[in-house]
Amino acid sequence: MPLLRFDLVAGRTPAELTALLDAAHAAVVEAFTVPDGDRYQVVHQHPAGELVVHDTGLGIERTRDVVVLQVTSRRRSQQQKEAFYRLLTRNLQEQAGVAPADVVVSIVENSDADWSFGHGRAQFLTGEL
Known part of the structure; x- marks a missing residue:
């Protein structure tokens, strides 16, 4: 937690995707002070015409x-x-070559009851986390 969902135009190499995901994870760890092992990332790649991002x-x-x-x-x-x-x-920009103008972020907030990390339990509520 948090869960990061990336939408990208298809065509990046595996190495480019790794650099992008690692760069984003480092920002999450530092800004939100989460443990380094707390990593949940999903990548969605789209044909160029299916990702419209105006200014x-x-x-x-x-x-x-x-x-x-x-x-x-x-x-x-x-x-x-x-x-x-x-x-x-x-x-x-530094690790993945993505210009700041090409980064759009939306943060959606929820509560402890909205998370289950497995085994059908809400670990924030049970005290496991």
């Missing part, structure tokens, strides 16, 4: 390297979220 009137030019990231997480402070955005774009 919302901000004048942001996107390339085919665009990354749309949805983060599902317990509540995080505004400071943690802003740190995550900064760390994520820095890491993605």
Whole structure:
């Protein structure tokens, strides 16, 4: 936890995907202070015509390297979220060659009762986590 869902245009190599996922995970660990082993990531790759990401009137030019990231997480402070955005774009640029203009993030918050990590139990509620 958190759960990261990446939507990308198809065509990245396995090494490029690994760099992208590692860069995002490092940002999560630092910004949200989660354990390094707390890693849940899902990648969805789409044909170019099936991923439409406009600039919302901000004048942001996107390339085919665009990354749309949805983060599902317990509540995080505004400071943690802003740190995550900064760390994520820095890491993605430095480690995966993704320009900051190509990174779109949405954080969806939920509560402890909304997570089960296996065995049909809500581990945050049972005290296992």
